[in-house]
Amino acid sequence: MKFLEKKVKSMEPIFAKGGKLEKLHYVYDGLATFLFTPATTTKRGAHIRDGVDLKRTMFIVVMALVPALLFGMYNTGHWHMVAESGNMDLPYLNDFGAKLLYGLIKVLPMVVVSYAVGLGVEFIFCTIKGHPIHEGFLVSGMLIPLVMPVEVPLWMVAVATIFAVVIGKEVFGGTGMNILNVALTARAFLFFAYPTSMSGDKVWMGGQEADGFSGATFLGDAASLVSDSPTVDGATxxxxxxxxxxxxxxxxxxxxxxxxxxxxxxxxxxxxxxxxxxxxxxxxxxxxxxxxxxxxxxxxxxxxxxxxxxxxxxxxxxxxxxxxxxxxxxxxxxxxxxxxxxxxxxxxxxxxxxxxxxxxxxxxxxxxxxxxxxxxxxxxxxxxxxxxxxxxxxxxxxxx
Structure with missing residues (x-):
């Protein structure tokens, strides 16, 4: 790590004022301070509570999201196999490796697209406006795919991410100035712009091939499954x-x-x-x-x-x-x-x-x-x- 840190530090003059890539200074600064402890401390912003660096705060939230991410990958693989077999009673822990691998293949590209597109927009804005890159997207980039159905096309994830970062955050001044949650802004955009890709039976199942199988969620199935009996017991x-x-x-x-x-x-x-x-x-x-x-x-x-x-x-x-x-x-x-x-x-x-x-x-x-x-x-x-x-x-x- 010391060798890598020295290598990164040696590139700093190129991006410093007067250097060949001066306009990309804040792109370099964002990547360098993400990898290594920054030499400066945050002086202002909505997240200031103590001496903890904002990047580290965002990193804690990402770590807190990891259990939901890993479980979501496995659950995606399970419901894909349920849909393929048409058997709702398929044992949950059977074929553990295959289910997790399928979920990884389906979910990881969504995470990569979310981060690549979102950080790309952040880099463009910090270069044009000449301000340090905002760290808030470290969390938003993980939240956006986690609030999506697994069958959402990758191009929709990209479009929703661009909309959320530009309209939901940058127009208000960037991280700490937005009035709406960025990830939910992305989901709301897709829900109202492409409702058929965000609701229904098949979007939750991951490459569903059994056309006769219903993969509706609990809430999506409530109206059809709850008994006509006018009591709470009708929910049985x-x-x-x-x-x-x-x-x-x-x-x-x-x-x-x-x-x-x-x-x-x-x-x-x-x-x-x-x-x-x-x-x-x-x-x-x-x-x-x-x-x-x-x-x-x-x-x-x-x-x-x-x-x-x-x-x-x-x-x-x-x-x-x-x-x-x-x-x-x-x-x-x-x-x-x-x-x-x-x-x-x-x-x-x-x-x-x-x-x-x-x-x-x-x-x-x-x-x-x-x-x-x-x-x-x-x-x-x-x-x-x-x-x-x-x-x-x-x-x-x-x-x-």
């Missing part, structure tokens, strides 16, 4: 296909990184233990979703909405709820900044996610839209929290 038909334990482990179809609650929880422990993720946001998001789920269970009987019959706790286990609460809602740039604001931000986000699932049958997964909406509302929440504190102190001053 759906629960027989995807049990709570299956959903908790992640043995269900879905986007690459969102299926396993266990993998997401491992990531949550890493984020909380290192102080990178907000426990307030995670817990309040879960409690908000659980509370709204129970409310719908109470008022649902007799209203004829099958989604109201889904047990409240299942909303936390299926779809992108756990992944969104842990890795998306906790984004330090787009989430609320005040301690109290984080609680309200999380509660409203969880409630809205379940509300969209239940009340909009055309869009049974509400986490993406809920978090994007709360991203927009976060500054307003912080404003009112600060204003309440100011008014409380003014009242104390008057009575003093």
């Amino acid at each position: 038909g759906l629960m027989d296909k995807f049990s709570a334990m299956d959903s908790f482990i992640g043995i269900i179809p879905g986007s690459i990184g969102e299926t396993s609650v266990i993998a997401c929880l491992i990531g949550a422990v890493i984020l909380i233990a290192t102080g990178v993720g907000s426990l307030r946001v995670m817990l309040s998001f879960a409690l908000g979703g659980l509370g709204m789920g129970y409310l719908f269970n109470l008022i649902g009987p007799g209203l004829g909405n099958e989604y109201m019959q889904i047990p409240a706790y299942m909303h936390l286990l299926v779809g992108g709820f756990a992944f969104g609460a842990i890795f998306m809602a906790t984004d330090p740039v787009t989430a609320a900044q005040t301690a109290t604001g984080k609680i309200w931000y999380g509660v409203f986000g969880g409630m809205l996610a379940v509300m969209i699932r239940v009340l909009n049958p055309a869009y049974p997964e509400g986490v993406m839209l809920a978090i994007l909406f709360m991203n927009v509302m976060a500054p307003l929440i912080d404003h009112y929290v600060v204003q309440v504190n100011i008014n409380r102190r003014l009242k104390r001053l008057k009575t003093a």
Whole structure:
């Protein structure tokens, strides 16, 4: 490593002011400081909390995403074999190596395209605008493929990444200035621009060849599988296909990184233990979703909405709820900044996610839209929290 570091350092004059490749200085600086400890420290920015370098903070988040990535690869291989055989009861741990290899072949190119295109756009902007490269895409580049169905074409991943980086971040000033989560912006763009590639039965299965096989997710199947009985027990038909334990482990179809609650929880422990993720946001998001789920269970009987019959706790286990609460809602740039604001931000986000699932049958997964909406509302929440504190102190001053 010392030899490599000396070699990289020896190239610095070429990219320094007055050098042949002066315009590419920040491209060189970004790569050099990613590989080795930078000689400077960050002086300003939305992520400043202590002396930890921003690149290292982003690296911790990427490490927290690795369990979800690895599980997503294996799960992709499993559901591909299920689709090929047409057998829903295919043992999950059989052919472990083959399933993991297939998932690696399908998922790794999506990760490579996401990073290559996203960092390419970042390099172009830092060269044109003459500022250091922003490190935020180290996380976004991993999140974008993890929130996608496995069958999304690579060119769509590239187009969505370009849209998210340019429109979702750079037009606002770059990392720390964006008002929307970059990865969810990419997913939202694809969902509304190419809906057939982001929903349906076949997009989750990985090269599905069995045309008669349904690979719908838990939420996608809810309307067709829940019994007509106007009680919460009417959900037994759906629960027989995807049990709570299956959903908790992640043995269900879905986007690459969102299926396993266990993998997401491992990531949550890493984020909380290192102080990178907000426990307030995670817990309040879960409690908000659980509370709204129970409310719908109470008022649902007799209203004829099958989604109201889904047990409240299942909303936390299926779809992108756990992944969104842990890795998306906790984004330090787009989430609320005040301690109290984080609680309200999380509660409203969880409630809205379940509300969209239940009340909009055309869009049974509400986490993406809920978090994007709360991203927009976060500054307003912080404003009112600060204003309440100011008014409380003014009242104390008057009575003093």
